[in-house]
Amino acid sequence: MSTRASQPVLLVEDTRSLAMMYENVLKNAGHAVECAYLAAEGKALHKGASGRLVLLDLMLPDGDGLDLLSEMREADPTGKVIVITANGSINRAVDAMRGGAFDFLVKPFDERRLLSAVDNALLEIAKSGRARRAKPKLEVGGFHGFIGDSPGMREVYHLISEIGRSTATVFITGESGAGKEVAAQALHAESGRADGPFIALNCGAIPRDLLESEVFGHLRGSFTGAIADKPGAAAAADGGTLFLDEICEMDLALQTKLLRFLQTSTVTPVGATTPRKVDARIICATNRNPVEEVRAGRFREDLFYRLHVVPIHLPPLRERGEDVIVAAESFLRRYSADEGKRFTRVSPELAEIMRNLQWPGNMRQLQNVMWNIVLLHDGEEATPDMLPPGLAEPMKAPQPQAQRNGAIATDGAAPPIGVSARVEPLVGATMAEVEREFIEATIAAHDGSVPKAARVLDLSPSTIYRKRESWAKE
Template structure:
């Protein structure tokens, strides 16, 4: 903002002072438009958006305080610095209460003017960035991710912090948790966003062809090499190389990959000289890399070279209400594709979504919603529409208060119970799950709450409610 691209509206009726301020600001590389009255200022902010107002409080057709109050909370509201005389310092304080970000007391030096304007513009820019991030996160989406749980908020913050860096990122998580989505988010959020993003699934390519796939080869370098091949590393020049299922690499190729990471040089199969490439490397695995190192299947030096910034993606059943948000997004998408009229999930379907453990994570949820959108129609998804689920029921996180406690959580073929054959209500299941989770974390309510995707105050409030009911 501190360039001629910034738009500052100066409202000053004394022509000599207006010309002086305008000249000083222009010399500092700031763009300024001057007007002499509040009427002219009203027209100016209707016609164009300004980054900052420099507002004299004493004007011929009104006072600046009334003007600030007038535009507050309207589409024309603009950050402001007020200009006042010594005798009206109280007005400056009042202006700050009305939203002005700073004030200047006449007479003031050129350096004071420039410093105040620059600092205020930086504050405005920072505030806009924070508001944008807050709106993005509160809306439950981040790049192509969906979900606003605390566990995913931590992932989003890590992505933001690491996006501009060249550091290697190692993503871990079970199959279907969105490792490639995470890698793409890092790529899109960083300075390499306009360059290629090249994914390579190390588990899907035969070991004897993987070196060629990564680093390329020359024609005739081996049987079947009928032409030159660029290789993924060179194809990603200037961008990002994403190596999925890293733990599938054999030890020989791990050594070559380590050399590539250390030197940024690729050696195509059959070539006499290596070539330099500029790529950022992001890796992922659905295994525990530490266990692979201990078992001798993964080089320790490669692991530490890759694990500069680790990102662990949580399983879907640890993301609380994200399940409903993601399912709703998939339902809207597939309903449109299939020409169906689904608007959401009824209470029983939501309970089933929350209680199922989703061993296949987001990928399994996606396939389940697609199945129902293809095979059924109606306004809402019900329990009876669910296909057979391969996992288990019972990991019930606290669900929305809109779901009545009297609705039993059940699949078409089975029902959940606490003991014996009696059906459990959602309230009973919720209490059991919360108590079990607190016990699992040795009595730590904050840790239990975090694992369930809720705030600790939610659990404290529920425990208080339980005590009240037991006392009756």
């Protein structure tokens, strides 16, 4: 059911044929519309507005749409602006989102996409009736599943709150275990799609020859083993959010199909000839540096710019101050309740050690450490002697990350904990030999468990299995 505006939607579009088409779609859906064909006309009609929705073409003959956006946002902070841009100017849409636009539409777009963006914006205007809150509401110790209240995380919470209602794609970066899926779920919960499905797909955990079917679905008999029709993750996320984790693991051929899906909002299952419309918000994540992946030719540049509209970087645990203690005690109490133990806090001595650890596995590693303590010990207070062996040994500090939200992440993780310190010098060995030695040492340090080693190494288990198969043939 569409939300109605309290005043006409202001449409600023210089191509009159397009303006007429958009106006008809909006009026047929019950919206009143006021049209302007020049920046000056749009500015005049917007003057004195409060809580107004604007559809703004960024390419206007008498002014820059980004400048007009800035003026409108300053004049009417409670209003929302949806920008319209051509497919070849996606970088302008990115700039617009960072400049305060609520959402963006890339020409050509269909009626469903237009009305969805308009309804979401009007719902947000109606919901607040005033300026958007400057700070997000924190739950006890965190926000939508996150734990901690450090300045870096407050910035993340604020950003998620600001862009949650938008349908723009979001690109989440951060080290392994930093909480990228938690961030994606928080964005979904803050969105107008919260009642719809949240579908998560790890692109690195699925064999490449099956990934297309997992994303877009397949028809029965389209390939060996396809014994029934399968809708795929994109179709399953219709009306909700599709989260593609480890997006940089997707091969180039499938990246091309993903780009087409983003441009057309249609999917074609493997073996099908007719596409179907899908309305899903895309959120993706990686623990790699996506810019380096583009430079290396492993990730399509046009897809990167199409996905990298709103970037969110999650700071590593070692840069989050007291969050490590808050989270440790939260996990300690939770696991103690599950296991019938008495733990309620960490000792001051243990807290000091934990503040100085590098935590290359971030929150995931901290969870495992606290679970280990609860399983093997008991008492009201966790102490340093309860730490898993080798955890508190000095480690090489990672390279600093000069990273803020809105920039590109770099991966400066320290060597994984648990890998034996007795690695002999490998000078003279080939890179392939060094890689094999390191992977096998990590597997051995985790009692032969490939999945555990894969988590530490930021690889998918299938990647390690394939490498070991190739090594066995040498």
